[in-house]
Amino acid sequence: MFVGIHHTALSTRDADRLVRFYRELFGFEVEFDFPWDESNEAFEQSHAAAKSAGRVVMIANGASRLEIFEYRKPVPRPDVPGRANADLGIGHFCIEVRDIEKEYERLRAAGMRFQSELVAQTPTIVNCYGRDPDGNLIELIEFKAA
Numbered sequence: 001m002f003v004g005i006h007h008t009a010l011s012t013r014d015a016d017r018l019v020r021f022y023r024e025l026f027g028f029e030v031e032f033d034f035p036w037d038e039s040n041e042a043f044e045q046s047h048a049a050a051k052s053a054g055r056v057v058m059i060a061n062g063a064s065r066l067e068i069f070e071y072r073k074p075v076p077r078p079d080v081p082g083r084a085n086a087d088l089g090i091g092h093f094c095i096e097v098r099d100i101e102k103e104y105e106r107l108r109a110a111g112m113r114f115q116s117e118l119v120a121q122t123p124t125i126v127n128c129y130g131r132d133p134d135g136n137l138i139e140l141i142e143f144k145a146a
Helices: 015-026 041-047 100-109
Strands: 008-011 029-036 053-061 064-073 093-096 119-122 125-131 137-143
Touching: 015 029, 015 053, 015 064, 100 125, 100 137
Parallel strands: 008 064, 093 137
Antiparallel strands: 029 053, 053 064, 119 125, 125 137
16 A cells, blocks of 8 residues: 655765755754664665665655765765756655745745746746755745635
């Protein structure tokens, strides 16, 4: 029985910076934060990476969760700078908001980089795309009453 998507995972070189971004700008709170090292056999099995080490932080806002990984070992490969939504792999994740005009201005004033202004996709859907400090693409969307 399918229950739902529990979380999306992001890898970063600086977990503190990324957690701070999502906490301060989107209201996420830390559910857990722990390091693991090469002796953690469960991580070795589940992550399919021999002798991995790092830190994992789960953050949540209501039922929405992001899992932030900061690997020390193996050394992470760099992402494609400015990864496009059309590139293979996870293109973006979406955060639903209320009063998108106000949220867009608040986030822009806080330094979030956007690649577009607000766009009315339909009379009831308004969205835009921006990036977190690591360049991950975030869609903001509001479903307005008809």
